[in-house]
Amino acid sequence: MLLYQLAKFAHLVGTLMLGGGIIGLFVTDMRARQLGDLKTYAEMVRTSSVYQWGWVTPGVFFLFTSGALLTAYFYNGWNFIEIPWLAGMVILFAYEFIEGNVFMRMHKKKVGHCIQESVAKGYVTRHLKRKRDDGLYTFLHFLDLPNFMLIVSLGALRPTKWTHILVGLGLSLLVATILNYMVPRLYPWQVDQEGKSDIKASTILSN
Numbered sequence: 237m238l239l240y241q242l243a244k245f246a247h248l249v250g251t252l253m254l255g256g257g258i259i260g261l262f263v264t265d266m267r268a269r270q271l272g273d274l275k276t277y278a279e280m281v282r283t284s285s286v287y288q289w290g291w292v293t294p295g296v297f298f299l300f301t302s303g304a305l306l307t308a309y310f311y312n313g314w315n316f317i318e319i320p321w322l323a324g325m326v327i328l329f330a331y332e333f334i335e336g337n338v339f340m341r342m343h344k345k346k347v348g349h350c351i352q353e354s355v356a357k358g359y360v361t362r363h364l365k366r367k368r369d370d371g372l373y374t375f376l377h378f379l380d381l382p383n384f385m386l387i388v389s390l391g392a393l394r395p396t397k398w399t400h401i402l403v404g405l406g407l408s409l410l411v412a413t414i415l416n417y418m419v420p421r422l423y424p425w426q427v428d429q430e431g432k433s434d435i436k437a438s439t440i441l442s443n
Contacts, residue, residue, distance in 0.1 A: 240310060243302045250298025251388065257291030258380050260284075265377065269423035274360050277368075278351055285344075288336075296333060303329070321394045324401040328387050335376060343373050374420065379412035 261284050268280035307316050307326070316322045350364035386404040393400070 240306070243305045246298050246302035247306065250295045250300075250302060251391075253291050253295030254299060255295075255384060255388070257287045257295055258384050260287035260291060261377070262381055266419075266423060269419070274354055274358075277360070278355065281344075281347065281351060288344075292336065296336070299329065300333070320396060320398050320401060321390045324398075325387055325390045328383060328390075332380070332383065332387075336380075339376065340373070343367070343370065369420075371416075375412060375416045378415035378419070379408060382408035382411040 264280045264284045264287065268277050303326070307313065307322070311319065311322060316326060347364070347367050350361065350367050354361045354364045386401075386408050389404060390401065395401070
């Protein structure tokens, strides 16, 4: 019983850390869009890395270890497939893990190289603009928050039918699509052409 309570507590800690990290990443993206000069954008990328490695990654670790323990010892291992809400949580968490640690990580690495190039030249290059405006990255970024809320709803409501999961997944995709369409129009990047920023490379490197 003590092991179960400890695993539940670790799962709650992981949920709070992952949720806080996802919200932090969302806020830093909005902030970067509102203040789009090179210095601010570079700072927002550094801040997003803090949320990624300081909150999201530890949260994923807590969720994975505690979730695996709970599933293996208290839900008969692979029999979780027969429980809709638990299977849905595992599948969605696996997607978030792969998306965050494969696609998003690769994209941020490429953005980092583009930022170094921009810093060296002293302005936002077209290459950096293309990377930060990447359509697939933007959509998956906006999908993280509703997808996380769907995972939380499955754990809280524990539906016994797959209908809840399918409807929730449809709503998550709808919300992500709306955000993907509206946000870039409400908060367009402020630096859209090479040479517009007067921020020098030495200024950014000194901060």
